[in-house]
Amino acid sequence: EAGVTQFPSHSVIEKGQTVTLRCDPISGHDNLYWYRRVMGKEIKFLLHFVKESKQDESGMPNNRFLAERTGGTYSTLKVQPAELEDSGVYFCASSRIAGGETQYFGPGTRLLVL
């Protein structure tokens, strides 16, 4: 069984540009989470999908971030326009059941905004 995959692994962009991150969860996992780790800080929750619906987006920092999960399969996280403080590692995780079920994490996308 394939794990959670994320693309790209690294991205370097200039301030003001747009970047789109992609996450492919484990097949059959309805729950998909996005997290972010800014350098030197904790890994923080961004949002949670159940299938194609946003269940909780309380962690999204501002309206420059847009997440989608059309069809309830893969998800994209777009940052437009990117700012310097958006640099960090963006993790995606998936689980079969929300709540106590284990979340399986992808390798992360390392974003650097110059």
Next chain:
Amino acid sequence: AQSVTQPDIHITVSEGASLELRCNYSYGATPYLFWYVQSPGQGLQLLLKYFSGDTLVQGIKGFEAEFKRSQSSFNLRKPSVHWSDAAEYFCAVRDNYGGSQGNLIFGKGTKLSVKP
């Protein structure tokens, strides 16, 4: 609000020595607790988890953790460290407040270095 504290940012141990990584949480009821490890260039891998029952939990790679309610702790231990254990370790608790449906709250992580 729930929180997780990992007081040690960086720990260095000799290969073969024992290891204990500290984790304290704040939460009113019985928490769901996790330890994840991130090796260089890799994603987060689950080492072990505690939901209920036996407070001593066995995980992968020879790790174990003990849930102590009285101390609000969930420390990770390994009796003999291997060079391949060098990585960053994260303690996490499931967020049960408000509209949350299972997202995790992480500590800041502890980087483990292993001396030959």
